[in-house]
Amino acid sequence: xSKIRLSLSxxxxxxxxxxxxxxxxxxxxxxVEKLFDGKSLSGWKIADKGNFDKHGAVTVKEGExxxxxxxxxxGIFRTDQPPRMNYEISLEAKRTDGSDFFCGLTFPINDExxxxxxxxxxxxxxxxxxxxxxxxxxxxxxxxxxxxxDQWYKIRLRVTPESITAWIDGDSIFNVKTAGxxxxxxxxxxxxxxxxxxxxxxxxxxxxxxxxxLK
Numbered sequence: 487x488s489k490i491r492l493s494l495s496x497x498x499x500x501x502x503x504x505x506x507x508x509x510x511x512x513x514x515x516x517x518v519e520k521l522f523d524g525k526s527l528s529g530w531k532i533a534d535k536g537n538f539d540k541h542g543a544v545t546v547k548e549g550e551x552x553x554x555x556x557x558x559x560x561g562i563f564r565t566d567q568p569p570r571m572n573y574e575i576s577l578e579a580k581r582t583d584g585s586d587f588f589c590g591l592t593f594p595i596n597d598e599x600x601x602x603x604x605x606x607x608x609x610x611x612x613x614x615x616x617x618x619x620x621x622x623x624x625x626x627x628x629x630x631x632x633x634x635x636d637q638w639y640k641i642r643l644r645v646t647p648e649s650i651t652a653w654i655d656g657d658s659i660f661n662v663k664t665a666g667x668x669x670x671x672x673x674x675x676x677x678x679x680x681x682x683x684x685x686x687x688x689x690x691x692x693x694x695x696x697x698x699x700l701k
Contacts, residue, residue, distance in 0.1 A: 517698070517699060518698045519698070520695070521564070521577075522551060522692070522694070524546075524549040525546060525549075526546055527546060527562065529564060529565060529566060530563065530565065531562065531564075532544045532561075533559070533561050533563055533684070534677075536673075536674065536676065536677050537674045538560065538677050540556055541559065541561070542555050542556045542560045542689065544560065544562060550691045550693045551693070552582075552689075553689060553691070554583075555583060555584050555689045556687070557687070558686055559674060559684050559685070560684065561678060561682055561684030561685060563592075563678050563681060563682030564681040564682065567680060568593070568594060568681040568697065569699055570594040570595065570597075571595065571596055571646070571647060572645070572646055572647070572699065572701070573644075573645055573697060573700055574642060574643065574645075574697070574698040575681075576640070576643075576694070576696050577640075577641055577695040578638045578639065578640050578641070578692070579639055579691070579692050580635070580636060580638045581609075581633060581636075581688055581690055582635060582691055584685070584686075585609045585687075586605065586607075586608075586685070586686040586687050587603050587604055587605045587611075587684075588605050588685050588690035589602075589603075589605065589641060589692075590603055590604070590606070590678070590684040591604075591683050592675050592682045592683075594680050594681065595645055595650065598668070598669040598670060599669070599670070599679055600614050600615070600616070600617070600650070600669040600671060601615045601616075601671050602643055603615055604639070604641060605688075606622060607622075607623050610630045610633060612629040612630065612631055613660060614650065614669070615672055616672065617668070617669060618667060618668050619668065619670065626662060627650075629659045629660060640653075640654065640655050640656070641653070646700065647664060648663065648664060648665075649661055649663050650664060
């Protein structure tokens with residue numbers, strides 16, 4: 487009988503353990519915020535100061551934000567306050583006309599700002615402006631990639647206390663350690679703060695803009 491009672495006790499303990507395990511809350515995935523509703527520029531404002539005073543038209547059509555080339559800059563910036571650390575921004579972008587950067591993403595990092603350049607300096611440079619006062623063509627994040635007009639590219643940027651990392655179509659283009667580094671932006675990009683996307687003498691289209699807060 488004692489063996490039977492022991493077996494029943496073990497079965498009861500096992501059932502209780504399985505029940506508790508099933509009731510444990512699952513770790514929630516980081517919330518994703520859509521930065522573009524596909525219909526309007528809600529949450530965004532068209533930059534019109536400094537080098538953006540002669541911007542091209544910015545419109546929304548068929549789920550895309552269309553930015554016509556300016557003289558020299560054109561772009562949009564957020565009207566709310568984005569997170570300053572531990573976040574990811576993703577979007578799809580394509581150059582539709584011109585030969586300079588079609589995605590200049592200015593973003594916050596703690597108390598500083600930086601700009602991720604996609605397709606600058608003749609159309610192919612990728613990187614960060616600025617790192618330790620060096621532009622995207624002359625620091626450790628500098629890269630080069632051929633970009634075709636009218637072709638979509640999936641762009642993702644991650645900002646954490648350890649590093650700033652970016653990918654295009656799933657391939658890493660830079661991974662910059664933040665410790666000891668100074669980040670800043672060119673004065674031309676100041677209207678893009680706190681979070682903005684600009685072009686330079688170039689027309690572009692954007693879609694699927696999202697922000698994910700990281701734990």
